[in-house]
Amino acid sequence: MPRASQPAGRRERNKQLKLDRITAAARELFAEHGIDEVTTQQIADKADIGTGTLFLYARTKGELLLLVQNSLYAEALERGRVDAENIPDALDAVMAIVRPVVECNRTQVDNGRVYLREMVFGDPAEPHHREALTITGQTEEVVAAVLGRGARVGEADAAAMARIVSAVMFLAMAASVNLAASVDEIMRDIRGQVAVLLAR
Template sequence: MSVAPQSVGRRERNKQAKLDRITAAAAELFAEHGVDEVTTQQIADKADIGAGTLFLYAKSKGELLLLVQNSGYADALVAGRTAAEAIPDVFDAVMAIVRPVVECNRKQIDNGRTYLREIVFGDPEEPHHRDALALTVQTEQMIAEVLTRDPRVEPRNAARLAHVVSAIMFLSMAATINISRSVDEILSEISEQVYVLLRRGGTHPPAD
């Protein structure tokens, strides 16, 4: 017997509503207390669902953090792309992509650093982890697109340079030594390294 389309639609809407409640509950609790101080039971209670239901949407607290942070990361990439499109200079356009990602990651420093660890060490078979990895790929693709504005940079080299820029950004955000540093200080550190990289890679960032 076939399932009525309206029944399928209702079921999907209910699933999305639960996911939205879980995301909102986790985001609020993580922001207020930090991911390490929050339990999955607290998130389930705040979302008004059972713990078993919660684990149908995210199998661990790490996956819940990925779910929450991925949304902010995606918004940061949209902002970065928009800003970069309006900036003709290659170096400045690359940094326009980097800035909102760093700002997003540093809204709650411990959560941001835990998010980066989850991306590196989490289970790539889990859906929210796959989404996070896809966002890192999008970041590199956006940077590579900007780098190819310079006719001296071949697409293959642009992808390689973009991979290194991404690595610089993530290491700067994750480094323990940078815990107390401001967003602008971290961006300055990234900028200095990217400047040297792009100069050697064939692009010519503006002089200080």
């Protein structure tokens, strides 16, 4: 007879409640002020916890930003995946995947750029960094699936091309020259590069 799953104990529920308060506080403060203008003390105060407790959940502001942004990026990727499902043209479908991710990144430009930097240069063993890298991998898998539809390209080529699309997207979002660029301008830049890739 299978055992019913046990409800989370009080300690686990309390940990989750604290994590939820930290995430909500960081999300609100980062969205309002940007990561550079927010201190960990402000986040701890808003979450109604001590700074020592805060550091049990995230050691740096960068990790806090990853904690906040990972869920937003995952939601953006899912929207893009759904949008791309019924688009037959490969380029249009790839751009449908990319657009919500770019929009998420540009909601607060400084936060978006720091998120990308943390993802690339952070410790991949740290849980929030690992989750960010997982989302990047999922993005590449979704793009590869679109490129491989109808046997347009082989599986290995589709995976390699998806990695290139990911790199193009990330560079376009992170580049200092695009600091003031709108979502549409960044999308045009990405589309132009991806179109060359797909025309090979």
